[in-house]
Amino acid sequence: MPLSTRALFRAPLQPEPKSRSQAVPAGRRQPESPPHSRPLRIALLGYRSNPYCGGQGIYIRYLSQALARLGHTVDVISGEPYPELPPEVNLIPLPGMNLYSYAKPTQGLKDRGLHSMTDVLEYASFISGGFPEPYAFTRRLAAFFQDQRPDYDIIHDNQSLGSGLLSLLRAGRAVVSTIHHPITRDMNLALANEPEWGMRLLIRRWHRFLAMQKRVAPRLSRIITVSEQSKRDLIQDFRLQAKDISVVLNGVDTDTFAPRPDIRRIPRRIMATASADVPLKGLIHLLQAVSGLITDYPDLELVVLGRPKANGPTARLLNRSGLHGHVRFIHGLSTDELVQEYARASLAVVPSLYEGFGLPAAEAMACGVPVVATDAGGLPEVVGNAGCIVPPADATVLAAVIRSLFNNPESLESLGRAGRQRMLSRFTWRRAAEETIGVYRQVLEELGS
Structure with a gap:
């Protein structure tokens, strides 16, 4: 399919903030306040943040809310599908191809078009059996930061571990990432349960992004993970150092997820x-x-x-x-x-x-x-x-x-x-947010911010 076809190259989609007039956070820092006490400006990243499927959207939603309720300014920068966020948290959308939302990738190509080299790379990887979203998201993220130059104290990635994060590090920004668990475990279990060699090849192809994640993770300012077991697995699979990993257990919304005595339990x-x-x-x-x-x-x-x-x-x-x-x-x-x-x-x-x-x-x-x-x-x-x-x-x-x-x-x-x-x-998510802030402040102190 020729890439120069006019139908493919429509006007590029621009990120539109949910609740503020500009994508870049308003206001100025207060450098006279020491970093261990002043409220922080936080960018929380999600390459996809579906609020109903999987844990990434849930993590983004509740952690951002808990951080905001502690008095910090939180922007969520997310690819599609977008998270559901409380009013006190701002969404900065970074739309991409979102090809997994289409039954046929050609329909996604028709609807979205190819507007940049990132789009071309994402589509080419997708149709060849890869999983390009973490890489493509962080390429768009790097371009957004270069263009908008937003003012954040800390950038918190949610397991994209894309190579675009390295450009933020080179620019002197503090970047941490939550790795819920190393996806190497998923790949190895999938391979162990797949007898057909053709499918095993496809499994390996889909997980090619792991080489990128293993390269990026050790260079970040800090890794947060959600259990001691995940920490041990990251040390083994990603060759991370124990001193560079902080364990912060997730929370659960105990107000929403609560007993319902008005509903009868059904035996068995x-x-x-x-x-x-x-x-x-x-x-x-x-x-x-x-x-x-x-x-x-x-x-x-x-x-x-x-x-x-x-x-x-x-x-x-x-x-x-x-x-x-x-x-x-x-x-x-x-x-x-x-x-x-x-x-x-x-x-x-x-x-x-x-x-x-x-x-x-x-x-x-x-x-x-x-x-x-x-x-x-x-x-x-x-x-x-x-x-x-x-x-x-x-x-x-x-x-x-x-x-x-x-x-x-x-x-x-x-x-x-x-x-x-x-x-x-x-x-509780409040406890998780307080411990996460502790990690942020430790990173900023180490970097002299």
Whole structure:
């Protein structure tokens, strides 16, 4: 397809701030105030920030809100899909190709056009099986900073780790990044569960961006991660130094994710989250456990927040096992609808083979739902002794624990109360924001800002 076709080169899209008249934050710094006490001007970055799918949009939304409520000025600079933000947080959109929102990439090309070399590179990588969004976003980000020269104390990247961040470092800016977990873990699990060599090649191609992330991460001012396990994995997989990593546990919105006593729990209804139909989420093992339980519990129902691939491993297992009558998939829920689903569940299961943190476990516990989770990744740090921990990829043990809980309603109630209390005492977004500010100030002090 010729790139000079007029239909492809329309006027470029310009970032439009959500609530301010200019994209660059207004106001001036107050250098007479010491950096350890004055409010900070923070740019929080997200290459994509879907508020309902995956944890990145949730992290952006709640951390930005908590930082703003501590008195700091926060701008979120995000690619599409954009996050939902509170009024006190400003959105600076950086639109790109957003090709994952189209059923056919050619339709995305027709709608968006190619307006820059970044667009060309993003489209070429996408149609050849790559994942270009982190790289393309930070290229646009670097151009935005060069053009607008916004005034921030700290720039906080949310796991894009794109090479465009290096230009900000060269300009003397303080740049930190949250790495929820190294995506090397996702790739290795996907490869281990894929027998076809052609698909294995595609998996490796899609994860080519990891080479960029491994190159960029050690050069940033500081890395924030969300569990001690993720810290250990980053040291191993990304060759980071322990002294350069700060652990700040995520929070959970305990006001929104809360028990709903007006909604009746349905006995033997299990809730699970599988935001992606990939081996990492361990849904296959939960389905195998359910298959072994339905003889004794014919009314057992598994409600999965997610959508399986049409011919993916989940669909194939459902077709073989005859579980269709016991498994229901839901997606596109509002937050309130999700809380209602938790309120109806008698048990939540997080069967993941790896999680850097485990937000679904935290949300379920905040809702007072007893939780069974694997000991994979950071999940034990979230669940603690307020839930049941099982080994990953072991359907037999998982089924035995579920059976034991179904037969002991008192244990279910006790775990539900303990989980709620654990979230209230240790997993608030205010605590996460305060610790994050502590990291910012340490970085600024080290840089002499």
